[in-house]
Structures are given as C-alpha cells and as structure tokens.
Amino acid sequence: MKPHSNATSSRLMTTREVAHYLRVNQGTLYKLIRRGHIPAFKIGSDYRFDRNAIERLMTNRQVTG
Numbered sequence: 606m607k608p609h610s611n612a613t614s615s616r617l618m619t620t621r622e623v624a625h626y627l628r629v630n631q632g633t634l635y636k637l638i639r640r641g642h643i644p645a646f647k648i649g650s651d652y653r654f655d656r657n658a659i660e661r662l663m664t665n666r667q668v669t670g
Contacts, residue, residue, distance in 0.1 A: 618654040626659065 623643070624631045637643040644658045 616656050618656050618659060620652050620654075623654050623659060627663070 618626070620631055620634055624634045627634065629637075634643065638645045638652060643654070644662065645652045645654050647653070
C-alpha cells in the first residue's frame with residue numbers, strides 16, 4: 606500500500622472545510638448535499654468533496670448568479 610499522498614489529500618475536502626469555504630453552517634451544507642445542490646460522496650459515514658468540483662460550482666454560480 607502506498608503512503609498517503611499530499612496531492613490526494615489536498616484534492617479532497619471535509620464538510621468543515623467546504624462549509625468554511627462556502628461560508629455556510631455545516632447544517633446548511635448537509636441540506637444542500639441532500640437536495641443534490643453540492644456534489645459529494647461518502648467514505649464510511651463521512652462526506653468528502655472534490656475540491657475542483659466545488660470550485661467549478663462556485664465559478665459557475667458567480668457567472669450565472
């Protein structure tokens with residue numbers, strides 16, 4: 606098994622990191638996930654987010670919003 610890569614870990618974000626990045630409460634973030642507004646996937650019982658997908662989401666929102 607390969608050692609944990611910094612490139613991989615920096616590409617994934619936790620709920621706390623995404624909530625801070627989006628400037629929303631973690632409870633609000635969970636609602637957005639359930640409604641399908643935020644791309645997320647689960648590892649065990651924890652959600653993870655692809656940093657590029659979150660950044661694209663925000664870029665698209667700024668252009669269209």
